[in-house]
Amino acid sequence: MDQRSMAAATMSMCSRNKQKKQDGERSSSSSSGSHQQVPAGMRKGPWTEEEDAQLVWFVRLFGERRWDFLAKVSGLRRTGKSCRLRWVNYLHPGLRRGRITADEERLILELHAQYGSRWSRIARSLPGRTDNEIKNYWRTRTRKQKAANTAASASSSSTVTTTASCSGGGSPSSGGAAASSSVVTESALRGSAGDEDDAELDEASTTAASQHHHHHQQKQQEESSCYNAMDQFWNEIAAADAAAAASYYMVDGWGGAGHPAAGEPPPSPVWEYCSDYTLWRIDDEEYYKKMLDAS
DNA sequence: AAATAGGGCAACCGCCTAGCT
DNA sequence: TAGCTAGGCGGTTGCCCTATT
Numbered sequence: 001m002d003q004r005s006m007a008a009a010t011m012s013m014c015s016r017n018k019q020k021k022q023d024g025e026r027s028s029s030s031s032s033g034s035h036q037q038v039p040a041g042m043r044k045g046p047w048t049e050e051e052d053a054q055l056v057w058f059v060r061l062f063g064e065r066r067w068d069f070l071a072k073v074s075g076l077r078r079t080g081k082s083c084r085l086r087w088v089n090y091l092h093p094g095l096r097r098g099r100i101t102a103d104e105e106r107l108i109l110e111l112h113a114q115y116g117s118r119w120s121r122i123a124r125s126l127p128g129r130t131d132n133e134i135k136n137y138w139r140t141r142t143r144k145q146k147a148a149n150t151a152a153s154a155s156s157s158s159t160v161t162t163t164a165s166c167s168g169g170g171s172p173s174s175g176g177a178a179a180s181s182s183v184v185t186e187s188a189l190r191g192s193a194g195d196e197d198d199a200e201l202d203e204a205s206t207t208a209a210s211q212h213h214h215h216h217q218q219k220q221q222e223e224s225s226c227y228n229a230m231d232q233f234w235n236e237i238a239a240a241d242a243a244a245a246a247s248y249y250m251v252d253g254w255g256g257a258g259h260p261a262a263g264e265p266p267p268s269p270v271w272e273y274c275s276d277y278t279l280w281r282i283d284d285e286e287y288y289k290k291m292l293d294a295s
Numbered sequence: 296a297a298a299t300a301g302g303g304c305a306a307c308c309g310c311c312t313a314g315c316t
Numbered sequence: 317t318a319g320c321t322a323g324g325c326g327g328t329t330g331c332c333c334t335a336t337t
Contacts, residue, residue, distance in 0.1 A: 044306085044307075045305095045306075045307090046305075046306075046331090047305090047306090065322095065323085066322080066323095067322075067323070068321085068322065068323090069322095080322075080323080081307090081308095081322090081323075081324090082306080082307085084322095084323070084324085085305090085306065085307085086305090086306085088324095089304095089305070089306080090305075090306095117326070117327090118325085118326085119325075119326065120324075120325060120326085131324095131325075131326080132304080132305075132306085132326095133304080135326075135327080136303070136304055136305090137303090137304095139327095139328095140302065140303065140304090143301090143302085144302090147301095297337105298336100298337085299335100299336085299337075300334100300335090300336080300337095301333105301334090301335085301336095302332105302333085302334080302335095303331105303332090303333085303334100304330105304331095304332095304333105305329105305330095305331090305332105306328100306329085306330095306331105307327105307328080307329075307330100308326105308327085308328080308329095309325105309326095309327090309328105310324105310325085310326090310327105311323105311324085311325080311326105312322105312323090312324080312325100313321100313322090313323085313324100314320105314321090314322090314323100315319105315320085315321085315322100316318100316319090316320085316321105
């Protein structure tokens with residue numbers, strides 16, 4: 001299963017890069033607005049394998065910082081932001097690929113209950129997983145859940161019970177709390193969820209961006225009090241798999257010593273392309289000086 | 296076999312913050 | 317202190333693939 005999805009992911013990416021428009025002109029409406037963020041002459045859209053290889057090369061030279069500089073020096077017609085994103089979400093050697101495992105899922109649920117939609121924070125506890133990946137996973141999951149609940153409520157007009165404390169006082173700004181309450185609903189209180197929770201989740205997620213930062217502190221306070229009521233639920237989950245989870249995840253950072261995937265070759269196309277990792281080990285300082293002199 | 300729907304995911308956008316001058 | 321810049325983050329979009337009809 002995992003192998004299948006991993007292969008699919010890799011294949012998908014490779015073929016996508018080849019098949020998508022190579023001029024990088026994303027045809028989406030999102031990028032065609034009057035507010036042009038990407039400077040003229042800059043590429044957008046899917047990365048090619050050549051660009052990937054180039055980026056990996058220059059990240060190895062200069063490190064994971066100064067992305068604008070790196071973008072310029074590398075000759076990639078990409079913004080620094082784009083380079084950083086590509087590296088962090090796809091090219092980083094410590095990334096894991098494949099489906100989210102059951103253990104990871106449990107951890108995500110737990111962390112989401114704790115932190116809300118702070119994906120980067122959640123990702124820090126899942127070595128090799130990116131915030132983008134977790135975010136996508138969560139989105140898919142909530143979508144499925146919403147569909148399931150809608151179907152359930154359509155087929156049955158039975159009374160709908162709510163999950164008490166969390167959903168009740170849900171302000172628009174408490175998107176994380178709403179989302180988490182629906183998760184709890186699905187996992188532990190299957191079938192008893194109200195659709196309001198899911199609708200609220202979607203609405204909250206769309207407005208959360210603008211309000212997120214302003215209400216961070218408040219949210220966390222709300223969430224913490226909210227989830228105290230769910231302690232029993234989380235304790236049950238934790239007890240079921242505490243030992244395994246502890247040994248598996250209690251490592252900070254990608255490719256930690258305790259991580260089973262540590263040391264495995266990264267499966268990205270570029271790393272397959274340049275299979276010998278030592279290939280990248282060159283004299284950074286010397287090359288850096290040369291580059292500066294040349295530019 | 297063709298059409299369609301849904302899922303998965305890469306990549307973008309806009310906003311925010313930290314650090315520097 | 318104000319302004320600027322780079323980097324980081326969360327939300328959103330849209331394309332490709334796969335499963336289903």
